[in-house]
Amino acid sequence: MIGLTPLPEPFDVRKFARTAQGSLRGDFDLAAFEVAPLPRDVLRMLAVLAHLEGATMAHLRNVLVTPTHKDARVTAFLVSWAFEKFWIADALRAVAAAVPGGELSGGIPGAPPRRGRGPVRRAIVGVVQGRSVVGAHLSLGLVDDWVLRAAYERVAAEAASAALSDVVDRILDLKARHTNFFGDEVQRRLSASKPAARLTRRELRRTALPLGSAVLEPADCAFFARFTFDGERGEALAAAIQRDIRKLPGMNERTSRVVRGAITVGSAS
Amino acid sequence: MAFDIDRYTATSVSVHWDDLDLATFREHPLPERSLRTLRYMADVEYHTVCYTRDLLTTPSHREADVSAFMTMWNREEFWHGEALAAVLAVHDITVDYDALKASRLKLGWKDRLDPIKQSVLGSLVGTDFVAVHMSWGAANEWSAITAYQRMAELEEHPVLAELLRRIARQEARHVAFYTSQARARLAASTKAQKITRFALSRFWAPVGSSISSTDDVRHVMTHLMSGPEGRRAAHRVDESISGLPGLDGLTIVQDALDGLGVPA
Numbered sequence: 001m002i003g004l005t006p007l008p009e010p011f012d013v014r015k016f017a018r019t020a021q022g023s024l025r026g027d028f029d030l031a032a033f034e035v036a037p038l039p040r041d042v043l044r045m046l047a048v049l050a051h052l053e054g055a056t057m058a059h060l061r062n063v064l065v066t067p068t069h070k071d072a073r074v075t076a077f078l079v080s081w082a083f084e085k086f087w088i089a090d091a092l093r094a095v096a097a098a099v100p101g102g103e104l105s106g107g108i109p110g111a112p113p114r115r116g117r118g119p120v121r122r123a124i125v126g127v128v129q130g131r132s133v134v135g136a137h138l139s140l141g142l143v144d145d146w147v148l149r150a151a152y153e154r155v156a157a158e159a160a161s162a163a164l165s166d167v168v169d170r171i172l173d174l175k176a177r178h179t180n181f182f183g184d185e186v187q188r189r190l191s192a193s194k195p196a197a198r199l200t201r202r203e204l205r206r207t208a209l210p211l212g213s214a215v216l217e218p219a220d221c222a223f224f225a226r227f228t229f230d231g232e233r234g235e236a237l238a239a240a241i242q243r244d245i246r247k248l249p250g251m252n253e254r255t256s257r258v259v260r261g262a263i264t265v266g267s268a269s
Numbered sequence: 270m271a272f273d274i275d276r277y278t279a280t281s282v283s284v285h286w287d288d289l290d291l292a293t294f295r296e297h298p299l300p301e302r303s304l305r306t307l308r309y310m311a312d313v314e315y316h317t318v319c320y321t322r323d324l325l326t327t328p329s330h331r332e333a334d335v336s337a338f339m340t341m342w343n344r345e346e347f348w349h350g351e352a353l354a355a356v357l358a359v360h361d362i363t364v365d366y367d368a369l370k371a372s373r374l375k376l377g378w379k380d381r382l383d384p385i386k387q388s389v390l391g392s393l394v395g396t397d398f399v400a401v402h403m404s405w406g407a408a409n410e411w412s413a414i415t416a417y418q419r420m421a422e423l424e425e426h427p428v429l430a431e432l433l434r435r436i437a438r439q440e441a442r443h444v445a446f447y448t449s450q451a452r453a454r455l456a457a458s459t460k461a462q463k464i465t466r467f468a469l470s471r472f473w474a475p476v477g478s479s480i481s482s483t484d485d486v487r488h489v490m491t492h493l494m495s496g497p498e499g500r501r502a503a504h505r506v507d508e509s510i511s512g513l514p515g516l517d518g519l520t521i522v523q524d525a526l527d528g529l530g531v532p533a
Contacts, residue, residue: 017347023279057321057336064319072369075318079347086278086340118337 005187011181013077013124020080021174024091027169030098032163037099041227042159046096046225048216049151054089055212056082068134077181082244084178088171095167135189135196136203142182143204143245144211145175150237151210158227190249197250204245205258222266229267272449274334277442281341281349284435286355293428294359303424304360306489307353310416313477314350315369318343335399338446345443349436356429372480400454400461401468404513407447408469409476411506412522414440419493419502448513453515460514467511473521475529483529490531500526500533 038046056114060078069075149172156168190197213221229238238260245256299307321339354364403530417437420432455462478486503522511519526533 012350017351019281019345022282054336057339060318060321064321069319070373071372072373074316074365076315076347079318079343082340083344086337209393 011074011077011184013181013241016177016181017076017080020083022083023087024167024170025094028091028167029163030094030123033095033098033161033185034100036163038159038161038164039210042155042164043096043099043224044220045151045155045158046092046226048220049148049155050089050092050096051220052148052210052212052224053085053092055215057084058215059211063137066133066137067131068137070131074134074138074185081178081181084174088174091167091171095164102157132193132196132199133194135167135186136200138182138185138189139248140203140207140209142179142186142248143241143259144209145179145182146241146244146261147210147228149175149179149206150234150241151224153237154228154234157233186248190251194250197198200248201251201255204251205254205262209259209263220246225264231268232266234264238267272334272446273335274446277446278337278341280346283344283431284352284431286435289428289432291355291359291428294356297426299356299424300362300494303356303420304362305485306492307357307488308362308364308422309477309481310420310483311350311353311357311364312369312411312458312480313373314346314353315364316373316477316480317350319373319480319525328428335450339437342443345439347459348357349439351462352432352436352498355479356432384395395460397454397458397461397464400458401450401465403451403454404448404465404469404510404516405473407444407451407513408473408506408510408521410440410444411509412476413437414444415502415506416493419499422498451513455516459515465513466516466519467522469516470519473525475525477524487529487531490526490529494522494526495532497533517526 060082060086063069063078064075114244152168152172152175156165159165186200190200210224213224216224240259241263245251245259246253292420321343350364357364414437417433417440421433424430453463475486475490477489493499500523503526506522507520510521512516
C-alpha cells in the first residue's frame, strides 16, 4: 500500500544525516545474479531506475535556485538524500553489471536532452513564488517517491528473483525514510498555507514525473510507464497514487487525475 | 594527475569526532575572537550546498564525475559544519537549522539574483565557464585549508588542532578534484584562461564574504591572516592559484587582505 505514514514526532533530520547509508555493494550477493540472469525488461528497468535515482544534482539545481535553499532544515535533508540516492543508483548498476550481458548501455543517452524549464526561468519564477515554492518542491519529492516505489514493486514481482527482491527491499527501506520526511513536511506546509497548496497543484500538473525523467530518452520514459502501470496490478498502483495525491491537504480531483494521466502516458492504465 | 572519482566516492566519509574529548573545552575554553571565527567557519561549511546551486546552473552539472564529486563534497562540508557546531555547543553557542535559516533569509535580493546572473553568464560563455567554477573552487578550498591550519597553529589547543587537521585533510581531497578539473580545462582553452583570470581578479573574495557582514570577514581575516606569518600563508595560497595554466601573477588573496585593511 502506497501512502503516508503519520509520524508522531517531526522527522529527525540530524539523525537521518548521522545514519545515512553509503555504498550497498557489500550487502548483496552479486554472484547470485551471474547464475540466475534477470529478464531483459527488468534489466532495462534497472538502468532506467539508476538514472532516475542518480539525477539528484539536476533536481537540486532546480530546487536551490529558488527560496527553497533558504530553508536550512530542508537543505540539510537534501544533502544526505542525494548521498543515499547516489549509492542506490550505484547498487542498481552493480546488480545489472553482475548479470552476464547486463551492462547498462542501451537506451540511455550520453548527454541528457534539455527538457522543461531551465534554471534561469526557474529562478525568476522562484522569486515571484516566494516561500510557497518550498511546499511545492517537497510535494514533488513525495509523489516522485510514490511513483518510484510502484516501479520497484513491479520490478521485484516481474523478476521473481529472491536475490533481486533482497536488493529492492533494502532500497525501499532506505527510500521509506525519504518518503517520511517529504510526507511529514508536505502535510504541515500544505495545511498551513493556501498559496502553497495552490502552487503545489500547479507544479504537480506541469512537472515531468518521476523527477529525473528529463534525463531519459522519451522511449525510456514510455517504457518506464508501461512497465510500471500496465495491467491489473499497474492500474491498481496508479489508482493508489491518484488517491494518495487527492488526500493531501489542499489537493483536488483534477490535479490527481492530471498526474495519473501524465505518469501513465504510454501505458494501458 | 587525474583525480580518481570512484576512489573518492568509495572512501568519502563524514568527519568524525566521537573519539575527541570535547569536554576539555569546558576547562580550557576558546577565547571570544576564536569562537567568532569558528562560527563564521561553521556558517560557511553549512552554506556549501547553496554554492552548489551556483555550480549547478552552468553546464557542469551534466557531467557525471562532477555530479558524483558534488554529492560527496556537499555531505563532507555539511559534516564539517556539524563538527564545528559541536565545538561551539560546548561553549554554549547553538547553531541550529532555524538560526542558519534566519541568516540565509537576510541575504535578500542579491542572493536571489545571483543564480540568474551566474547562469546567464554561464550559458553565454558555455563550457569555458566551468573552468571559472573549478578554479574558483580550488581557490576556496586552498583558502579553507590554510584557514584551518592557521587556526590550529594560533590556538595551540590539542583537541581543536586534531579536529581541524581532520577537516583540512578532507579539504585537501577537494583541492585535488578542483585543481585537476581546473588544470585540464584551462590548459585546453586560452579563452577559458582569459575568462577565469578576469573573473578571479575582478570578483573573487574570501570564502564567506557573500554570506557574512564585512565586519565578520575582516575579523576572521585579521585573526588568521595578519602579521608576517599570516601574510606568508596568504602568499602560499596565491602561489598555488597562480600556478594554474594562464593564471600566473595573480595575487587575489593578498589583494583581498589589502582591500579589507588587514595589517601585514
